[in-house]
Amino acid sequence: MKLLGNGIVAQSGGPTPVINNSVCGVIQEWLKAKCTGTLYGALYGIKGVLQEDFVDLSSQSSEIIEGLRYTPGAALGSCRYKLKEEDYYKLLRIFKQHNIKYFFYIGGNDSMDTANRVHQLALSDNYPLKVIGIPKTIDNDLPFTDHCPGFGSAAKYLATTVIETGIDLKGLVNNSRVVILEVMGRNAGWLAAATALARREEAGAPHLICLPEVPLNKGKFLSEVERLYREIGYVYIVASEGLVDEKGDYLFAASCKDSFGHVQLGGLAGSLKAFIENETGIKARCNVPGTTQRSAMHLASFTDAEEAYMVGAEAVKLASGGRSGLMVTLTRADEDDYRCLTGNVELGKVANVEKKIPAEWISGSGHDVTSEFINYVSPLIRGEITVPIKNGLPNYVNLMLNGFADPERQAVGP
Amino acid sequence: MKLLGNGIVAQSGGPTPVINNSVCGVIQEWLKAKCTGTLYGALYGIKGVLQEDFVDLSSQSSEIIEGLRYTPGAALGSCRYKLKEEDYYKLLRIFKQHNIKYFFYIGGNDSMDTANRVHQLALSDNYPLKVIGIPKTIDNDLPFTDHCPGFGSAAKYLATTVIETGIDLKGLVNNSRVVILEVMGRNAGWLAAATALARREEAGAPHLICLPEVPLNKGKFLSEVERLYREIGYVYIVASEGLVDEKGDYLFAASCKDSFGHVQLGGLAGSLKAFIENETGIKARCNVPGTTQRSAMHLASFTDAEEAYMVGAEAVKLASGGRSGLMVTLTRADEDDYRCLTGNVELGKVANVEKKIPAEWISGSGHDVTSEFINYVSPLIRGEITVPIKNGLPNYVNLMLNGFADPERQAVGP
Numbered sequence: 001m002k003l004l005g006n007g008i009v010a011q012s013g014g015p016t017p018v019i020n021n022s023v024c025g026v027i028q029e030w031l032k033a034k035c036t037g038t039l040y041g042a043l044y045g046i047k048g049v050l051q052e053d054f055v056d057l058s059s060q061s062s063e064i065i066e067g068l069r070y071t072p073g074a075a076l077g078s079c080r081y082k083l084k085e086e087d088y089y090k091l092l093r094i095f096k097q098h099n100i101k102y103f104f105y106i107g108g109n110d111s112m113d114t115a116n117r118v119h120q121l122a123l124s125d126n127y128p129l130k131v132i133g134i135p136k137t138i139d140n141d142l143p144f145t146d147h148c149p150g151f152g153s154a155a156k157y158l159a160t161t162v163i164e165t166g167i168d169l170k171g172l173v174n175n176s177r178v179v180i181l182e183v184m185g186r187n188a189g190w191l192a193a194a195t196a197l198a199r200r201e202e203a204g205a206p207h208l209i210c211l212p213e214v215p216l217n218k219g220k221f222l223s224e225v226e227r228l229y230r231e232i233g234y235v236y237i238v239a240s241e242g243l244v245d246e247k248g249d250y251l252f253a254a255s256c257k258d259s260f261g262h263v264q265l266g267g268l269a270g271s272l273k274a275f276i277e278n279e280t281g282i283k284a285r286c287n288v289p290g291t292t293q294r295s296a297m298h299l300a301s302f303t304d305a306e307e308a309y310m311v312g313a314e315a316v317k318l319a320s321g322g323r324s325g326l327m328v329t330l331t332r333a334d335e336d337d338y339r340c341l342t343g344n345v346e347l348g349k350v351a352n353v354e355k356k357i358p359a360e361w362i363s364g365s366g367h368d369v370t371s372e373f374i375n376y377v378s379p380l381i382r383g384e385i386t387v388p389i390k391n392g393l394p395n396y397v398n399l400m401l402n403g404f405a406d407p408e409r410q411a412v413g414p
Numbered sequence: 415m416k417l418l419g420n421g422i423v424a425q426s427g428g429p430t431p432v433i434n435n436s437v438c439g440v441i442q443e444w445l446k447a448k449c450t451g452t453l454y455g456a457l458y459g460i461k462g463v464l465q466e467d468f469v470d471l472s473s474q475s476s477e478i479i480e481g482l483r484y485t486p487g488a489a490l491g492s493c494r495y496k497l498k499e500e501d502y503y504k505l506l507r508i509f510k511q512h513n514i515k516y517f518f519y520i521g522g523n524d525s526m527d528t529a530n531r532v533h534q535l536a537l538s539d540n541y542p543l544k545v546i547g548i549p550k551t552i553d554n555d556l557p558f559t560d561h562c563p564g565f566g567s568a569a570k571y572l573a574t575t576v577i578e579t580g581i582d583l584k585g586l587v588n589n590s591r592v593v594i595l596e597v598m599g600r601n602a603g604w605l606a607a608a609t610a611l612a613r614r615e616e617a618g619a620p621h622l623i624c625l626p627e628v629p630l631n632k633g634k635f636l637s638e639v640e641r642l643y644r645e646i647g648y649v650y651i652v653a654s655e656g657l658v659d660e661k662g663d664y665l666f667a668a669s670c671k672d673s674f675g676h677v678q679l680g681g682l683a684g685s686l687k688a689f690i691e692n693e694t695g696i697k698a699r700c701n702v703p704g705t706t707q708r709s710a711m712h713l714a715s716f717t718d719a720e721e722a723y724m725v726g727a728e729a730v731k732l733a734s735g736g737r738s739g740l741m742v743t744l745t746r747a748d749e750d751d752y753r754c755l756t757g758n759v760e761l762g763k764v765a766n767v768e769k770k771i772p773a774e775w776i777s778g779s780g781h782d783v784t785s786e787f788i789n790y791v792s793p794l795i796r797g798e799i800t801v802p803i804k805n806g807l808p809n810y811v812n813l814m815l816n817g818f819a820d821p822e823r824q825a826v827g828p
Contacts, residue, residue: 015582044587073581080588159807161706167487167810168429168709173458174494179705197807267684287704291593292575295582299712301806381806392715392795393573393611396581 004035005101007319009057010042010049012107012114015074016138016150017157017300018308022106023075024068025312026134027057033320040100044077046114050087052094067397069305070387072297083114088121095122095129102130102319106312108137108148112327113351119325130319133327133347134311138294140190143355144345145329149311150294152304152380155194157296158183158289159381162198162238165287166205169234177234178225178276178284179205182269184293185240187212188356191293192240193369194377205236212242213356214366216251222279224367229282241268298394302383307340314342338379418449419515421733423471424456424463425492426521426528430552430564431571431714432722434489436520438482439726440548441471447734454514458491460528464501466508481811483719484801486711497528502535509536509543516544516733520726522551522562526741527765533739544733547741547761548725552708554604557769558759559743563725564708566718566794569608571710572597572703573795576612576652579701580619583648591648592639592690592698593619596683598707599654601626602770605707606654607783608791619650626656627770628780630665636693638781643696655682712808716797721754728756752793 009026011019023041030039039058042048055076057065068075083091095103105115115133122129135142138154162181169179183191189211198205207228210216228235243251251268269286276284311328318326326344333339361373388395423440425433437455444453453472456462469490471479482489497505509517519529529547536543549556552568576595583593597605603625612619621642624630642649657665665682683700690698725742732740740758747753775787802809 011585013586015585017578047587071581072578074585076585078586080586156806160712161710163808163810164431164486164709164711165705167485168705171425171429171488171490172427172492172494173461270681270684285704286702287706288700288702289706290699290701291579291582292701292703295578296575297578298574378805383806384803389798391792392570392797394577396577 004037005099006037006040007102007104008040008042008049008054008095008100009076009104010045010106011074011076011078012045012105012111013078013080013136014138014294015072015078016136016294016308017072017153017297018150018305019106019136020068020071020073020075021305021308022134022136022149022312024065025309025314026104026316027060027065029313029316030058033316037099037101040098041076045079045081046083047079047081048077049094050090052098054098064397069309070297070385071396072295072300082110083117088117091118092121092125092127096127101128102132104132104134104312104315104319106134106136108135108139108142109350109352109354112142112347115327116325116347116351119347123325130322130324131347132315132319132324133350134315135327135329136308138191139185139188141188141354141356142327143350143353144327146332146340147330147380149304149308149330151190152301152307153296153299154184154191154293155197155377156301156304156381157293157299158191158195159197160299161287161289162195162205162236166198166236169205169236175283176285177229178282179236180269180272180284180286181206181236181238182241182286182288183238185212186242187354189213189240190357192238193357193361193373194381195238196369196374197377197381203232206238207232207235208237208367209369210237210239210243210367211357211362212240212244213359214362215244215246215248217246218275222276224365225276225282226280229280237272239268239272243268297385297396298387300385301381302385303340303380305385310340310342318344418451419513420451420454421516421518422454422456422463422468422509422514423490423518424459424520425488425490426459426519426525427492427494427550428552428708429486429488429492430550430708430722431486431567431711432564432719433520433550434482434485434487435719435722436548436550436563436726437489438479439723440518440730441474441479441482443727443730444472447730451513451515454512455490459493459495460497461493461495462491463508464504466512468512478811483723484711484799485810486709486714496524497531502531505532506535506539506541510541515542516546518546518548518726518729518733520548520550522549522553522556523764523766523768526556526761529741530739530761530765533761537739544736544738545761546729546733546738547764548729549741549743550722552605553599553602555602555768555770556741557764557767558741560746560754561744561794563718563722563744565604566715566721567710567713568598568605568707569611569791570715570718570795571707571713572605572609573611574713575701575703576609576619576650580612580650583619583650589697590699591643592651592696593649594651594653594683594686594698594700595620596653596655596700596702599626600656601768603627603654604771606652607771607775607787608795609652610783610788611791611795617646620652621646621649622651622781623783624651624653624657624781625771625776626654626658627773628776629658629660629662631660632689636690638779639690639696640694643694651686653682653686657682711799711810712801714799715795716799717754717794719799724754724756732758
């Protein structure tokens, strides 16, 4: 099938190390289709669409387009913005005005909801818009896909961190004998769970994995910390930022909310440290990688990067085949060796649904995972990316300075 | 000269990614000297000497010895322990008992003080002990040496982190438009300053570098944050954990002290975040790499690793030449291209002296560094280490499981 009219691609929410691989997949597949239309990039996400802040992606140099494959962050710019009712009508007007017939939206749960509403509105308006969602989240919490692009790279970064800081902890007998690594994951503990990959010997780090799926029993938790401290001499704890207590309340949540009405979390590690120190007298220290875990391209998973590209390319294939209202999914071939294929699912089924770790993959104590989970996650972190190095540091392509956007445009937010 | 009798090497204080390169240098130089004596490693630092917890290093397999070159953490184990008066006499008795004539101590300021006292006691006792200190600290605060092994690798890790998380910050328009990276450095801001290497374009991250050398003027600081936010749209702040206010008090120090009587710092980033948010209304988020910055072997500097090896080897050469009471130093050849040589300095001159960033390397605002500083630090982060990878993760040699120590021995502390 042929692509008729123009297209637009936008990035949404928190970046991942490989989110630009998806943009690259969209552009290169669009160019392959030899469409006469223009492929636009919206700058700074859906806000860029509303503000008609576009850049022509189909005419970028091949160096810039290839550079997307090893540049972290959102190369087009991203935003967190919940659309108002009137915004949807405005979007449709803008799409019509620019003859945009294809809308590719790279994001997580909230973005798939947005994409679905745009799709529904276009349908009811009889405007021939093809809307395809492209999954992206280090949190790995989108349903109907085996896993999410971005997750494998963040998991690889965090597992490497646990290996290295675990060796550090093991080697130094001082007064901090508990390390708490706070990792991202609001309601699903996939990233925290993935650090179990770091454990290559019995009694190796991590020793306790605190998942949002398992409400923390404070007494049981402290007993576990004390037991491990007695038996091993030190305790490595990995905790999801979204840890809850047995009443289901975020354990150490700040009081502010983001624009989606989600509670913004912060300071879990510090609060857990104070809790452990006050109750047991064992000194603890915190490692909070923060945005490092979603931007560490130098430790990205090659598998993940390839799959992020794949879902971008597949989105264009679906759209050119006349499909709409779908999110691309990743499926795992039923073979001994890992092989990943693409599929798709209706946007409406994905929107606002969070996929948590299945209970059967969480092991008895609630603070560890089963070998089934390890089998699931292992292939996703395989393979390394060679980033270009200049004078000892990564030399990423600065797309913003190469015609993608001028600095003034950064003033669209917050 | 020939080595007569046995030797012992110990690691002290916080590990660095390359501290084991120094151990490797000591062992391989010792073996080259074809000494009939044994080279012992003390397990868990000076405590291991006091407890006669030794391991025979000279008889380890060459694979294990070479493995030291790419394994982070303290392979022999380290500790933070301030020796009591009677401990020194006990040390000397133990050295005599085991015919130990060479004591190599890898550490920072405190350790050089310890080494010096052992040297003085042996002198006054007429016991022919050669004591050589081997510099090690990511903080880079030892005097009389151009720089310290460990610093270049931590600097490379942190500068890479600023590049990657800076791109992340730039690309996402959301409600967190200030990022605070809290880095190690109690009284000297070398590591914070080194993140200036990440800035490869005007207005690039980091935008403000807060050094312990420059007491924070809160009003001026807030004005700077607000100005940068207006002009660029976001602000990347790097702050040393040991930041002080204009009275010289640690800005956000916890109240506990470590065994050396130093105030243990923590929570600076969180407090700085609250301060900025309350005073300006601009949302901030914290990245606190913690022990990651001193253990990230996958991002270690090749230059740093080579120099860490060099100082270890040089220590044995000095001792076999009959020298004692010295710390090995690194000196920079007076040439256009960077070349590093070794020198030495009396332990007594180094003990407990902290080298801060010279005032002339701190630029006008107090929140940046000069091009002279950049010229100083640039060569130290050059070159990459290829760590062995297994299933997508670093496969470090686990020395503790290869006969270096049995797990029971981990119970020597805290």
